[in-house]
Amino acid sequence: MTDAHTTTPVNYSDYETGEPVVDKAGPSGPIETRWERRQFGVKLVNPANKRSKKIIVVGSGLAGGAASATLGEAGYQVSTFCYQDSPRRAHSIAAQGGINAAKNYRNDGDSVYRLFYDTVKGGDFRARESNVHRLAEISRNIIDQCVAQGVPFAREYGGLLDTRSFGGVQVSRTFYARGQTGQQLLLGAYQALERQIHAGTVTMFPRHEMLELIVVDGRARGIVTRDMISGEVETHLADAVVLASGGYGNVFYLSTNAKGCNVTASWRAHRKGALFANPCFTQIHPTCIPVSGDHQSKLTLMSESLRNDGRVWVPKQLGDDRGPNEIPHDERDYFLERKYPAFGNLVPRDIASRAAKEVCDEKRGVGPSGLGVYLDFDDAIQRLGRPAVEAKYGNLFEMYERITGEDPYKVPMRIFPAVHYTMGGLWVDYDLQSTIPGLYVAGEANFSDHGANRLGASALMQGLADGYFVLPNTIGDYIATNNLDPVPDDAPEVLEARRSVDDRVETLLSINGTRTVDSFHRELGQIMWDYCGMERTEEGLRKALDLIPELRREFWNNVKVPGTGAELNQSLEKAGRVADFFELAELMCLDALHRNESCGGHFRGESQTPDGEAARDDDNFGYAAAWEFTGRGQAPVLHKEELEFEYVHPTQRSYK
Amino acid sequence: MKLNLKVWRQRDSVDKGRMVNYEVDADEDMSFLEMLDVLNEKLILAGDEPVAFDHDCREGICGACSMVIDGQPHGPQKATTTCQLHMRHYSDGDSIVVEPFRAGAFPVIKDLVVDRGAFDKVIQAGGYVSVNTGSAPDAHATPVSKVAADRSFAAANCIGCGACVAACPNGSASLFLGAKLTHLGEMPQGQPERYERVVNMVETHDDAGFGGCTNTGACATACPKEIPLDVISQLNRDYLKATVAGRRNRG
Known part of the structure; x- marks a missing residue:
């Protein structure tokens, strides 16, 4: 087993810069017609031929579920895999707030161009313009499609769809279904998927985890999975593979992600040659319930919409240990209103999070750990009355009380930032194809649309745009232009991939050390939070780059995974995922170290304006950083995709 | 402690x-x-x-x-x-x-892990609107009354956990089934297949080994999402209309 014993060369951070990576699929010319022209340029697959073409989809969330259903409808033979017991449980289900669409039903000046503009700016000018424009165009079709599926969006008394505003924008373009928009959209995609399963076009493999990508002659031709109940290692071959396996926020151990969310599918593809872009771009959401103790297993988000009426504050005085209701108004520091008078409590996520961290660093944080700030509804209750506040936020207040045992109608909520979303992911071109031909990546797993910071209510939009409308069109071009010979089950590449899965499982089970998988994961998460979290510095990142490989070596020598490989073994599942998180963590820190600028969710202590705001450096870092894997612990190679801004010209974001 | x-x-x-x-x-x-x-x-x-x-x-x-x-x-x-x-x-x-x-x-x-795949089978039998991607009219083409949308949402809120089945002395999934039928049945988009849907889903429900409903209400009490018991009334009403009144064949 080579994996376990690789020694780390001294200088992981001495990476080299290779050839630039170029998006060859995206058309140039007027941005308004690029997608239309690309669709016309895509070679079509004869409907009769689709029946003989196989496509594998990994993940069944908004992107994977929508892609599977749509590819099935088109007539392809689709095999879809998820680690949950049912595709309906994918973590898209937990998205609360809503989905953006440039419908302009409000007549408030919205347009495709404005959504495009807001998204490029919100992403702090680190996204690809072509992709974002396409996303804004498709946003309108998504709402139509979901309504046709019977998704019960919120409606007004006249029977038309209701919308609301969301962080960082000035139009009302967010469609929603109470605080459960993700759930309703996912169920729409899930039902479309189940319809195709019934029709026989899609074969569903729940409780199956992808553990390796099969690459033959440089093309993605299949995956190796483990049946999580029987433990059987299986080979699945196809003409093309789609990864829609979500983000990697769980590298921090504590995040708002579901416990099972992991990077393994993406990381295995990265190890086989797919470039990984902007891994350090992570989103830290400002309004989550604070950690209550060492036992904490995950963090719970409180919807961003609460900041419409809640006021964020901490005591002015250091060491003020009075209860929140005993502190008079003039002894409270409403720090967001103070620092950002124009946007107040409604500044974008990255800015609100950092401001909360700052006051906690000054030791003015509240709650038992000192890592929290108040989100106070007292003024709103006095102004609007309790019934109005209840109608708007009742379910969120109940959830808060269930978790903390405190009644937010009487005592201000305590909130703290938490890892929520990852903008980075596998590099893809305009067609969503990775650098491995035949490997497509959709949804949060790719890097393309949100730049360095994602706006609220845009994740659902992107997942469904990729799954319903982009990928099913573009993948046909690859299928039509590449007439691939079938891969035999015993091809050397297949056997090698299976062997590496078997070896890895065997190694993890045989170490039989003294520490549990979770204890390693917690420690790794703490390193990442401390040094690659809300504020990064060269010193901290270098320290993390020393600590991570050390801990990784201990993991491979001292982890204890009970049970066998031939049964349901949740410790073994976790061990494999954490092993990949170690390698990803190192790359994230290196990416953060090399990007010596602040942009969006990536804040480098060394790169601030005189008043402490993020200072971007477009001249030196106006690119997406796509990294090539060269071996565990070995310096990767950086490939830059230069970003061109022909339409939205970079400016410094200001919310003061 | x-x-x-x-x-x-x-x-x-x-x-x-x-x-x-x-x-x-x-x-x-x-x-x-x-x-x-x-x-x-x-x-x-x-x-x-x-x-x-x-x-x-x-x-x-x-x-x-x-x-x-x-x-x-x-x-x-x-x-x-x-x-x-x-x-x-x-x-x-x-x-x-x-x-x-x-x-x-x-x-x-x-241990505590069970196979709830039967729920997916019940959905496969008709828990959807048969509309392919790309064929949808504008979202505002069909207004939906707020009352219907809200009632639909209250049923669509089901998380498919199966607590209703575990609570039921007969192991029936009627609350789960009724929730999906009500979600789609309250929306205009769900009407064309409404009666075909209820017959196919009930048949699959029974074949999957779920028991019959005897109106104990244990399901709605156990439901973490408080799906109202009357979704089962809607299920029964639609089923009768589809079979006895023969709506199924008249569309």
Whole structure:
């Protein structure tokens, strides 16, 4: 087993810069017609031929579920895999707030161009313009499609769809279904998927985890999975593979992600040659319930919409240990209103999070750990009355009380930032194809649309745009232009991939050390939070780059995974995922170290304006950083995709 | 607080299974699953096998939790999934019995993990609107009254956890089924297939091994999302219209 014993060369951070990576699929010319022209340029697959073409989809969330259903409808033979017991449980289900669409039903000046503009700016000018424009165009079709599926969006008394505003924008373009928009959209995609399963076009493999990508002659031709109940290692071959396996926020151990969310599918593809872009771009959401103790297993988000009426504050005085209701108004520091008078409590996520961290660093944080700030509804209750506040936020207040045992109608909520979303992911071109031909990546797993910071209510939009409308069109071009010979089950590449899965499982089970998988994961998460979290510095990142490989070596020598490989073994599942998180963590820190600028969710202590705001450096870092894997612990190679801004010209974001 | 747990342990689907006693130290801020995490860490370090249980989002929406706690699916708190149940509702010295959801249609896979694949089969039989991607008219082409949209949402809120089945003395999935039929039946988009849908879904429900409904209402009491019991009335009404009144064939 080579994996376990690789020694780390001294200088992981001495990476080299290779050839630039170029998006060859995206058309140039007027941005308004690029997608239309690309669709016309895509070679079509004869409907009769689709029946003989196989496509594998990994993940069944908004992107994977929508892609599977749509590819099935088109007539392809689709095999879809998820680690949950049912595709309906994918973590898209937990998205609360809503989905953006440039419908302009409000007549408030919205347009495709404005959504495009807001998204490029919100992403702090680190996204690809072509992709974002396409996303804004498709946003309108998504709402139509979901309504046709019977998704019960919120409606007004006249029977038309209701919308609301969301962080960082000035139009009302967010469609929603109470605080459960993700759930309703996912169920729409899930039902479309189940319809195709019934029709026989899609074969569903729940409780199956992808553990390796099969690459033959440089093309993605299949995956190796483990049946999580029987433990059987299986080979699945196809003409093309789609990864829609979500983000990697769980590298921090504590995040708002579901416990099972992991990077393994993406990381295995990265190890086989797919470039990984902007891994350090992570989103830290400002309004989550604070950690209550060492036992904490995950963090719970409180919807961003609460900041419409809640006021964020901490005591002015250091060491003020009075209860929140005993502190008079003039002894409270409403720090967001103070620092950002124009946007107040409604500044974008990255800015609100950092401001909360700052006051906690000054030791003015509240709650038992000192890592929290108040989100106070007292003024709103006095102004609007309790019934109005209840109608708007009742379910969120109940959830808060269930978790903390405190009644937010009487005592201000305590909130703290938490890892929520990852903008980075596998590099893809305009067609969503990775650098491995035949490997497509959709949804949060790719890097393309949100730049360095994602706006609220845009994740659902992107997942469904990729799954319903982009990928099913573009993948046909690859299928039509590449007439691939079938891969035999015993091809050397297949056997090698299976062997590496078997070896890895065997190694993890045989170490039989003294520490549990979770204890390693917690420690790794703490390193990442401390040094690659809300504020990064060269010193901290270098320290993390020393600590991570050390801990990784201990993991491979001292982890204890009970049970066998031939049964349901949740410790073994976790061990494999954490092993990949170690390698990803190192790359994230290196990416953060090399990007010596602040942009969006990536804040480098060394790169601030005189008043402490993020200072971007477009001249030196106006690119997406796509990294090539060269071996565990070995310096990767950086490939830059230069970003061109022909339409939205970079400016410094200001919310003061 | 010190707790005495009695947990169902079953090696695999053929093992007979048994209750096993464990002691665990918990803290009142923990969720029920975090308390089980603590137990599992202890078991692993002692060289024992941890207790297998399904969980994922841990915020009450994915529907993965599948435990019966002291005889109640998802435990004693109203409208609360197991992952959202917190230990402050227990006190030092309490004994807690933890078992998997039990129903003929939900075979146990291991310990507290059960197979709820039958739910997916019921949806496959018609729990959707047959509309392909790309063929949708503008979203505002069909207004939907707010009352219908709200009632539809209240039913669509179902997380597919299966607590209703576990609570039912007959192991019926009528609440789950009624929720989907009401979600789609309240929307104009669900009308063309309404009667075909109810017949096909009921048939699949019965074939999957779920029992019949005898209106005990145990399902709605156990439901963490408070799906109203009257979705079953809608199920029955639609079924009668489809079969006795012959609407199914008239479309």
